Amino acid sequence: MDEKWFNSFQEKLDQHHHWPDLYVFKFIVPKGKEEEVKHLFPQHTTTEKPSREGKYTSITFQMMAPSSATVIEVYKKAAAIKGLIAL
Numbered sequence: 602m603d604e605k606w607f608n609s610f611q612e613k614l615d616q617h618h619h620w621p622d623l624y625v626f627k628f629i630v631p632k633g634k635e636e637e638v639k640h641l642f643p644q645h646t647t648t649e650k651p652s653r654e655g656k657y658t659s660i661t662f663q664m665m666a667p668s669s670a671t672v673i674e675v676y677k678k679a680a681a682i683k684g685l686i687a688l
Contacts (some may be wrong), residue, residue: 614669624666631684640676
């Protein structure tokens with residue numbers, strides 16, 4: 602994801618949300634990477650669901666975000682995790 606994509610995404614967030622707002626993040630990570638995602642957001646409760654074959658885990662958490670910039674910051678941090686897919 603490049604900066605142009607993030608700028609476009611931020612515009613869409615601002616069109617559809619009234620900040621502050623509750624935002625739901627959902628990531629899919631290879632098995633063994635769950636703690637890396639949870640470590641990025643230690644103050645939030647996560648929900649985990651393993652894939653059918655157990656190779657991946659879906660991680661969902663909610664965050665009261667003060668702005669779209671905060672949401673973008675979370676996605677940028679998460680993008681550093683190898684194999685992560687943001688939904």
